[in-house]
Amino acid sequence: MRILILGGTGEASALVAGLAGTVHAVTLSLAGRTAAPRVEPVRTRVGGFGGAEGLAAWLRAEATDLLVDATHPFAARIGVNAAVAAQSVGIKILAVRRPPWTRRPGDLWTEVASVADCVAALGPVPRRVFVTVGRLELPVFAAAPQHDYVVRTIEPVGDALPVPRLTTIAARGPFAQADEARFMREAAIEVLVTKNSGGEATYGKVAAARALTVPVVIVRQPEKPEVARVADAAQALAWIEAFSTR
Known part of the structure; x- marks a missing residue:
């Protein structure tokens, strides 16, 4: 089969590794938000398609048999575009969706619908806030400059968050719970702001917050x-093996 994988996640990399060298012709597509993405053992393209219509045109031109959406759980727009494009072309689509984390005893969670909603949830009282939502969504926190922000991202923050008190850390997971707990204690973190991405790679901070009773x-x-x-x-x-033999 000719397979297009929309990637950028650990699941996509693991899937590519499993398909590399098989009879299938695999193309991996990356959005291009990371400056130095991991080199993968299959044909790789970088950049957007131009919405659902552009993706559908690419699928037709490449005579694609299967579209796999293995993007980040918060890549909502590409998820919609992928479903629309697959239906338009008349091919099967498979989504790799890691389950979200669930609240456990001791978790002090305030659940919100968007990153923008995090600002109100932090409240007016200045706090030392550990933010791990990605660089692109940092600007919304400029509306609450009273907080002391500690921001961890893969890409440099640059001028994305213009606030008086900002500490930036460039790092890529996975992060172990013990390391996260040590960091949060030493940095005197009072609240963690994150996305419910699911999976094990970044769960350490959530487990550490629970152990430290950090909201x-x-x-x-x-x-x-x-x-x-x-x-x-x-x-x-x-699933792909079963589908290819039908």
């Missing part, structure tokens, strides 16, 4: 189209 403002995963879906790369590989 968490957490953004719920957005709704996505109902398509065939699996929870991880191993399930995706099994």
Whole structure:
């Protein structure tokens, strides 16, 4: 089969590794938001398609048999575009969607619908806030300059968050719970702001917050189209194998 994988996640990398060297012709598509993405062992393209219509045109031109949406849980727009494009072209789509984290005893969560809603949830009283929502959504926190922000991102923050008190950390997960707990204690973190991305790679900060009784403002995963879906790369590989032999 000719397979297009919309990637940028650990699940996508694991899926590519499992498909590389097989009879399938695999193309991995990356959005281009990371300056130095990991080199993958399949044909790779970088950049957008131009919405659902552009993606559909690419799928037709490449005679694609299967579209796999293995993008980040918060990549809501590409999820919609992928579903629309697959239906337009008349091909099957499979989504790899990791389950969100669930609240456990001891979690001090305030759940919100968007990153913008995190600002109000933090309240007016100045606090030392650990923010891990990605660089692109940092500007909304400029509306609450009273807080002391500690921001961790993969890409440099630059001027994305113009506030008086800002500490930036460039790092890529996974992050172990013990390391996260040590960091949060040493940095005197009073509240964690994060997205409910699911998976194990970044859960350490959530577990550390629970152990330290640090409140968490957490953004719920957005709704996505109902398509065939699996929870991880191993399930995706099994699904693709079954689908290819029908």
